[in-house]
Amino acid sequence: MTRQSFVTIRGKRFHWIWLRDHCLCPQCRHPSSFQKLYDISELSDPVEPLSVKEIGNKLQIIWAGDPPHHSSYPVSWLLSVAYDHETSGVDDTEEKETYLWNLAELQKYRSIWSDAITDSSENWLDQLSQLGFSLVRNLPSQDLEAFISSIGPIYHKARFGPFSTTKTIPKEQDVSQSTKGYALLPHTDSTFLYDSQRMIQFLYCEENQASGGESILVDGFKIVKDLQEDKPEVYRILSQTIVKFCRLYPDWEYYLCNNTPIINLGKNNDLGIYFSHKDFNPIAPFEEMECFYEAYSIFLGYLKNPDYQYSFKLTPGDLIILQNFRILHGRNAFAPDSGHRELTVAYLSWDYFTGRHNFHHLKHLYSVDAG
Structure with missing residues (x-):
């Protein structure tokens, strides 16, 4: 049986490999500029989550590895960068729509x-x-x-x-x-x-x-x-x-x-x-x-x-x-x-x-x- 390769948050799907590539921890992202430090191409084994939980409006994932790696994603941030446009879901970003006028x-x-x-x-x-x-x-x-x-x-x-x-x-x-x-x-x-x-x-x-x-x-x-x-x-x-x-x-x-x-x-x-x-x-x-x-x-x-x-x-x-x-x-x-x-x-x-x-x-x- 093929294991599901993504998780669904508020109706939006996120692939495991995308989530691992977008880990927000200081080891994977620069804390002030948010530029990536982690290079997903250096991963030798397939991306595998050991634990996936949503706690207090954050998605918490522990990734397989030696040692295991912990990632935490605010749900509001995930929805602001969601790339799944085929599903319906609540967009929690504060972006306001264009108002066309005469x-x-x-x-x-x-x-x-x-x-x-x-x-x-x-x-x-x-x-x-x-x-x-x-x-x-x-x-x-x-x-x-x-x-x-x-x-x-x-x-x-x-x-x-x-x-x-x-x-x-x-x-x-x-x-x-x-x-x-x-x-x-x-x-x-x-x-x-x-x-x-x-x-x-x-x-x-x-x-x-x-x-x-x-x-x-x-x-x-x-x-x-x-x-x-x-x-x-x-x-x-x-x-x-x-x-x-x-x-x-x-x-x-x-x-x-x-x-x-x-x-x-x-x-x-x-x-x-x-x-x-x-x-x-x-x-x-x-x-x-x-x-x-x-x-x-x-x-x-x-x-x-x-x-x-x-x-x-x-x-x-x-x-x-x-x-x-x-x-x-x-x-x-x-x-x-x-x-x-x-x-x-x-x-x-x-x-x-x-x-x-x-x-x-x-x-x-x-x-x-x-x-």
């Missing part, structure tokens, strides 16, 4: 935006993870760099350095800084740069005295979900057709281009929305171009639909933090001669945010008495 659904969410002076970071970290964006108020301008750097290193974009500025500049080539005060369609930034696709964007309001210029945010993931359900052919075209995004910087002698679908499903199902009307160049095959433009026009209709737009006026000290691969941002037209409008812009790799967010939510699982 304007009506965002109003039901009843978010309270963070105050940089009085609130902890966990509020805006959770909002950024769930909503795709957050708004931090009353952040002094001199504290902006330290605030961003507390999460990770600021991304340096071309010759802008760590920060760039959005304000009206005479003879400026970028339409976002034109003295005309153009409206900007909802878009993601730096679509022409491959290595900046999964970024957090920070938009900090230095001054905003101009008439108009309200900021607009749109949840791209919500639009993708609605297209999938209501217009599957549009979803198919936008997720399978490659688009070229390009930006010319004549003064710096750069012509930057990146190819990606507008709806990018990613290698690991990491959904991303990449779109900028001003840098957009479709490269669909001749036979498919007209169908692509039909789908593209429908997509733009969703972006411009007020039912999907969260619009608000920034005040000095406000900081918008958004997932640049999910949330599209834009603005209404404004009158430059009515007052000064200036935003400071910065970027940070999404990896640093997820690392910080995971640490806050999972750190208690790694402060274990492995026994």
Whole structure:
């Protein structure tokens, strides 16, 4: 009779060999970094448990060997790293689900935006993870760099350095800084740069005295979900057709281009929305171009639909933090001669945010008495 090669905990199965490889004791794992010290390939005999007990919300196993080895696993930790997706079970991790929104659904969410002076970071970290964006108020301008750097290193974009500025500049080539005060369609930034696709964007309001210029945010993931359900052919075209995004910087002698679908499903199902009307160049095959433009026009209709737009006026000290691969941002037209409008812009790799967010939510699982 073949012996069972796994144990079931709260509906999740764990193989003996996986459990032995993931022993949490100080001899097998570094106590502070949790990096592995034990090498399972050095085991000469098959993994065999002599004793398996669940005591006080911990799985206790004694492994065969000379001498026998004792492992202790908090059940909460096991459930947080469970790899058995075929069975049902209670997930005890504190990870919160993504909340897709249009304007009506965002109003039901009843978010309270963070105050940089009085609130902890966990509020805006959770909002950024769930909503795709957050708004931090009353952040002094001199504290902006330290605030961003507390999460990770600021991304340096071309010759802008760590920060760039959005304000009206005479003879400026970028339409976002034109003295005309153009409206900007909802878009993601730096679509022409491959290595900046999964970024957090920070938009900090230095001054905003101009008439108009309200900021607009749109949840791209919500639009993708609605297209999938209501217009599957549009979803198919936008997720399978490659688009070229390009930006010319004549003064710096750069012509930057990146190819990606507008709806990018990613290698690991990491959904991303990449779109900028001003840098957009479709490269669909001749036979498919007209169908692509039909789908593209429908997509733009969703972006411009007020039912999907969260619009608000920034005040000095406000900081918008958004997932640049999910949330599209834009603005209404404004009158430059009515007052000064200036935003400071910065970027940070999404990896640093997820690392910080995971640490806050999972750190208690790694402060274990492995026994």
